[in-house]
Amino acid sequence: MPRSLALLAAVLGFTPSVLAEVKAESVAPASAPAAAAQPTPVTPSAPVQPARVSTGLVTIESDLQRADQLTGVVTATGNVRIVYPDERVVATARQAQYFSKENRVVLSGDVDIVQEGGNLIRAERVVYLVDGERLIAIPPKGQQVFSRLKIQQQKPPAATAATPAASSPAATTTAPTGQVPPAAQP
DSSP: OOHHHHHHHHHTTOOHHHHHHHHHHHSOOTTSOHHHHSOOOOOOSSOOOOOOOOOOOOEEEOSEEEEETTTTEEEEEEEEEEEEGGGTEEEEEEEEEEETTTTEEEEEEEEEEEETTTEEEEEEEEEEETTTTEEEEEOOTTSOOEEEOOOOOOOOOOOOTTSHHHHSHHHHOOOOTTOOOGGGOO
């Protein structure tokens, strides 16, 4: 394990035995029978999306990294690049700090956060509250935060004959365009 990740793991409370357990669980056992290792082919009815495996792994690259075990603060400075594959995010900044006691990440100095699919945030400072999954972006003085978000439209669930709502008269009532069916009026 690279030294910087070992320091980060130590600050986060991961002991070498915990890390070894995680690594051991991610590797298939060598004693598994060959027949059990091959899955039964399944013919999907819809396009198959790649499975998202949550590893919790975050990679931090920077010119300097420090970890203070007393305060629980990990600081990376100079050309900071953070890669979080679980969320398909890459962030760059001049400095990044992780406050383990508050479970808070602070990126500062020319912050760019890019998520696969087109989402982007540019700010002078970004505070990410991990537990609440809340992000606060602060602009440079006299400027604005820049965000580009790709909005995913949610498809309404398909109605089936087995649901009680689909068989009720209110659900099958139609009205001319611009009018509300009587059952739907307040």
